Each structure stands twice: as C-alpha cells, then as structure tokens.
Amino acid sequence: MGVSKSESFSVAHNEMASLFKALSHPARVAIVEYLLSVDTCICGDIVEVLPLAQPTVSQHLKELKNANIIKGSIDGTAICYCINPDTIEIIEKYFGSINKQLKNKCC
C-alpha cells in the first residue's frame, strides 16, 4: 500500500515522532537556531536569512508552529516568532531519560 500506518502505533510514539519530524529538515533546524541567536523575538526577517523563497519559509514556520516548537504572536503587520521552551524541555527530558536507562546496561 504505502500509506503510513501511524494508527498502529501508540499515541506517545506518534507524538514524539511528530516532534522529531518537525525538526527533520535542515531549514527548520536553521530556523530554530536563528531564533535562538537573535536577542529579541521580533523575527520577521527569517526569510532573508534562509536560502529559500518566502512561501517555503512560511510553510516551514507553520510546521514548527503545529509541532509547538515555536510560538508566533501577531505584532501589527509583522509576526513575532520565538521558541517554545516547554517543548524543548520535553525533548531534552526524553533523551535524558533514555540516557539514564542506558547507564544501567551492558551494550
């Protein structure tokens, strides 16, 4: 068939996979790191930083927003994007927990 069998997996596994999928493109990694590098959250110039056209950047931003990795608030004509620290913490803790479990293993 070829259809992704996501219904066959647990909600938890799907949720984690969705987070990673949102970060699975270099443009989206670059966006996150750019948001991290600027002091303020007024980030209407992401398009100028990336080697992609405006509609493409808008699409990537939407995916990051849908995954709750970034937040966007309207600021007049512009939109103010910033990283959602809660989601970053969820991911960090996930890998921290994996690491802890690995410490008690042979491998």
Place this chain on the structure above:
Amino acid sequence: MGVSKSESFSVAHNEMASLFKALSHPARVAIVEYLLSVDTCICGDIVEVLPLAQPTVSQHLKELKNANIIKGSIDGTAICYCINPDTIEIIEKYFGSINKQLKNKCC
C-alpha cells in the same frame, strides 16, 4: 522543482536534521524504546513486536543504523541490535544547550 535544497544549508544543520529524521517515524521511536526495554541486546524479535512486515522493519532498522542511533553486530544467524549511547548523548546535549540559551531570554 521540489528538490530538497539540503546543499544550501550548513553541514551541522544537515547532520542534526538527519538525526531527527531517523526518529521522525513512530515505528522507529517504538524500536528505540523497545531496545531500551529489553535487558539484553539480542533483539532479533523486533519484527514480532511491531505491526509491520519484516522487510519494513528491516528498512527502519537500516535507517536507524545509518543515522548511528543504533548499532548492529552479527551473532550467528541473528543480529544483535542496541542503542548507540554516544548519539543519544549528542542529541540530549543539543537540547540542553538550547534550553540553557533560552534561560537567558525574555520570550
């Protein structure tokens, strides 16, 4: 066009994106968590745990191996898979660093 413009991004951004891509499917998240849950590393029964056919599981395992998230060593007829703790640590540190930088921010 539609081709992924990965050459336009830095090696570092591509490398992180590749790690996340390897974890961007619920089956691959499930595999990692299963490897974590079993005591030994002899894991030739992953196929029986997942709701996917053997060639599909083999394909997912290959992707995790290529991304260095798991290691596989031959053990007679079977193959012994286990998580690569080095890669997990790289990811954990990446998000730890993001978290640290976020602490010194307004947002």
Place this chain on the structure above:
DNA sequence: TTATTATATTGCAATATTACGATAAACAAA
C-alpha cells in the same frame, strides 16, 4: 548437500514532502 532460520534487497504502488510562482489576506501609512 539440503533444509531451516534470520535478515537484507529489489521492485513497485500509494502517499507525503519540498519548493516556489501566483495570489490572497491583513494591516499600516499616505
């Protein structure tokens, strides 16, 4: 050698993602 068992590869159909031009929508300024 001939099974048997375990994993990998091939080939292909179904679907998803990526990218961007064109266009729309929303708002501010003139």
Place this chain on the structure above:
DNA sequence: TTTGTTTATCGTAATATTGCAATATAATAA
C-alpha cells in the same frame, strides 16, 4: 481610498518516504 509591507494560502511539479510481496543472502542444523 490607494499603496506598500508582511505573511499565508493555493496549485502544482519534482522528489522522497512508506509498506510489502517476492526474492536473495548468509549462517546454522540435519
């Protein structure tokens, strides 16, 4: 209102991913 600025959406082409039947490969057992 009209004009300019900023971001989003639509439509579509190119490419990538997912899943599996069929088959291949590799090692062991009989």
